[in-house]
Amino acid sequence: MNINEQDFFHQATLRICGSLEIDKALLHSFEYLKNFIPLDEMWLVLIDKDIGKLRAVAGADHNGARKMDKIIYLPWTIRNELGKHDFTPKKVNIINRTEDNPLALNLLNSLGYPDSSSLVFSLSTDSNRLSIFVMRATGKDRFSDSHARLVTMLHDPIAIAMSNALRHEELLKLKEDDNKYLVQELRQLAGEEIVGAESGLKNVMDMVHQVAPRDNPVILLGETGVGKEVIANAIHYTSHRKDGPFIKVNSGAIPEGLIDSELFGHERGAFTGAVTQKRGRFERANGGTIFLDEIGDLPLQAQSRLLRVIQQKELERVGGSETIKVDVRIIAATHRSLEKMVAKNTFREDLWYRLSIFPIIIPPLRQRISDIPALIDHFLKRKSRELNFRTIPQIDPGAIDRLMDYPWKGNVRELENMVERALIQYSGGILSFDRFNFFQIEETPVISKSAGKTLTLDEVDAIHIQSVLKETRGKINGVGGAAEILGLHPSTLRFRMDRLGIRYGKIIRTT
Template identity: 50%
Template sequence: MVINRDEFFREVTLRICSSLHLETALRNAFVYLQTYFPLDDIYLDILDQNLGAIRRIAHIATHEEMAQEEIVPLPEGLWEWMHKKRAPFLVLHTDPKNYIRSIAPLIKLKGNSDLVLPLWIEEEMIGFLVMRAKGENRYSSEHVDLLATVSEPFAIALANALAHQSLVKYRDTLIDDNRYLKKELLAQAGDEIVGGNSGLRNVMEMVRQVAPLNNTVLLMGETGTGKELVANAIHFASPRKDGPFIKVNCGAIPIELIDSELFGHERGAFTGAIAEKRGRFERANGGTIFLDEIGELPPQAQVRLLRVLQNRELERVGGNKPISVDIRVIAATHRNLEGMVSENRFREDLWFRLNVFPIILPPLRQRKEDIPPLMRYFIAHKSREMGIAVPPGIAPGALDRLMNYGWPGNVREMENLVEREIIRNRGGQLRFDTLHAEGADKAGPGRDSGGLELAVSLDEAMASHIRRVLKIADGRINGPGGAADLLKINANTLRGRMKKLGISYGRDKR
């Protein structure tokens, strides 16, 4: 057969580039190649450096059953041998010098002829095209020469298809991330702040003042008081609400990664920095960055942060050109930063920069009026989450326990407690009787049970009053100075009422 090589090259190139979908392109080429070669199968193999193996990523065949993606491990020696191959070569089952024989059973060489085209891009071997025909010695040296003419288009097509595959994969991950994060943001933006008109009134007033501005905000408060919730509220009430809201937990990033994580790095800045990377500050451009647990920031990163706050400019690790950023900074900590400054564990200049608009979140024990509405909120919220149609009520007497508890873990502790309690008392009233044992008596500072006008039911008020009187009466109900006497009711009436309200009594209960 007389072959016009230019025509052959043109046609193969067109076909192998006809689709980014590897199989489709390969099938197009396969059909055409069959007119010039004995051909029953075509395989596309890539050399996987990480696996030390060949991965058969595509297979086109005349017959029906096509191989799944396969991995063929390479014996020692074969790898180097392959890397010396530039031109197409024949693989003969009988040739003792041929290294590929060592994997012959794996690739089912017996009874077939293989013609292999190594695929190189610049100085890198990326894989092989393997043409296979049934029977021995099917390929001639003319076949080898002809195939050599199309090694470049095959190599480029394979490289492009691989790059495309990984881009599509990345894109899908990103779309997925994005969808997830948007949902997450919406959920948080919609989160209600309970107590905004009572215990957190001052806090919310400050939020309203500062949100529209660009000021750095410092949120301080014990763990679980709602710092993150307030940071969200500030961002979503600010003109930056449509920009990114990037959260960084300064305590959660390994110390050796923190600079590059926050400020990014240039390619080659350190071992492992194979590509340039934008840090979280750059990602927050046009929006807000929330630096949670700012007290955990190591000294080196403190210096860099100071520069950003001073100049709205940053330098990537290993970079030398400043990059300007338009960001708003909200920082939070449960630590006493001022104390850390005096112990030289936190830079004083940075503290001044951060402390321009401090907002302090009071602990729950200092805003007991928020406890009943928070309870209602979490009971409703958690019930909905758990698919409980009618939220359970609070057993008589329980609210009293809740009010007198010290809440070292603040609102988060309450949230978790409610969840546990709903699970424990599925269907029934919430009693919170573990709380008594857990910590009512070791309640923290500010444990005052009186003095607050609370929106509680009459039963609650009565239960709590009876308890207090019982305490005064040393647990006695009868007799002079006993609870019934002090309350000026009949002892049996009192017992009946206590039973109804769920107050246990007796000396053991004191």
């Protein structure tokens, strides 16, 4: 065939580069090129050299073009071939007999066409990503040097078009992920993504639903990391105030001298440095909810102002005399015992009464171990996305049992951190959560002295028995029970506990 090469190049380039969508670009190229060379099918294939994997991402044949995601694993004997293979840019390899070329044989076998001739060339436009373009014609000895020469002319336009199309694909995918992420965030805010809402946190969620539609103050009680903030979010976003502001204040994080002005605002000149008038967070939360985290850290003076907001729904800015009406729902949280603080006069008793109308106690993770697998799954997905993992690693099933046995003193946050650490240390294969993923904090047994006073043997016994019971979550009998660990007969241990005044029940609550 007599071909005007310049015209061929021009027409082919127009078709190849005519679309950003990979399947369309492939189809247009296929339709044009098949007039000049033998052609039954062509594919764009990405190569992952390190793990010896090929991924066919798009293909075109006489029936049309399609995006695809076909993974082709190469046997280790051929992986080395990848390293040796001539991927010199612009060189179009003619493989007329696949049996002569193990890589082509494997590739065409996997794609279902062992008995073909092929033209293969690399599109190394991106140094991180090696991709190859494969053109196939059924039967042996179909390609000649003149075919290869024509295709060589088209190397650059094909390389550019494919690399742009791949980039376009990636952007679309990112956008899709972003959308999914946003939807998920919103769901979480609205309380739908609370793991365990139907199991370990069922009672808590029942209370959330009871209290959300009302305006009364709520106090969230629970150890550190149990999910107090998550529950505060759920209350706000399921309440009629959900479109209003949700203002969070961590009382412990604001210097004591500034907390009044931060919460209630100040007038100009109220104190040195108050050069302008400022609205406080309560005013900014008007029509919405304020979340007072770590309320046990609130100084007494701020407690008095807070009491007034709760009782009269009004406040005065620091240094001001004008009374400002505010309509704010208060959610407070603490991991401290406010009752004990009341007894020590560091927390106002009247404020405690006001806040404790509706306490929600969030149980520690060790009292809802059945939620652990779902939480691990949740954090694996979330953290893999945040760390830009392409796929979510599989977990060793035995690891889940081990994690369910762990005491989780830091609760859900500790579990979340552990998953993140495991992912950061992950180097492929099955995720086993070995001991290196846990914090290695050895507790030194300094129990023979307390506040400088030497303890009696009975006191040391009592402390030790209690700490073992805490580990076994109150279990005395049987395998893994406290009696076994302490090397005592269970009735001996019970007798000793009675004598030392240690109460027993299945769950030992910690204060």
